[in-house]
Amino acid sequence: QKEVEQDPGPLSVPEGAIVSLNCTYSNSAFQYFMWYRQYSRKGPELLMYTYSSGNKEDGRFTAQVDKSSKYISLFIRDSQPSDSATYLCAMRAGFGNEKLTFGTGTRLTIIP
């Protein structure tokens, strides 16, 4: 079993729709959760960062973490064609442990 599971997609949705991206994980030691966005031919860029369980909102993006279910989500409201990219979830354990464990990434296309 992979430590982090993420549906690779591809996922296509119409412009303006709400997008839901998800990851599940097996290591209960993970405490820090991140979403990275990677455009074609670019490196990943940090989009959202969350510590422990709860929600975090930043503009059109909302990150949710449910540690009891080992499940994290990223919601994109009012999706735009510029949101078309691959979204990678990443997580790591305690403070001082630099190692990030990534999902495979979900390729998202927003159709105008």
Add this chain to the structure above:
Amino acid sequence: ETGVTQTPRHLVMGMTNKKSLKCEQHLGHNAMYWYKQSAKKPLELMFVYNFKEQTENNSVPSRFSPECPNSSHLFLHLHTLQPEDSALYLCASSRSSGSPHQETQYFGPGTRLLVL
């Protein structure tokens, strides 16, 4: 673009060649990383350097040799690679500090490597 640069952006090499990838970070960070990104696979951590000292080697074959002369520069020396080593090689940096929230990793654009 982030404050992490990588050169070259694209590289084609034969199996008998020797080449080097370069990474430079302009963010004042003290930890640097090499990752391998292959299609439909998670990013694979290869090496970690903290204050120029290698702190992690994730069972990487010896045909990959990292070098970190200072906190701002990181190299990956390549020799006698195999076709399956073709991938996007990403460099990242972070600041190891007293706050876990400052340990976020920032990535460069990557070097697309093709081994023939």
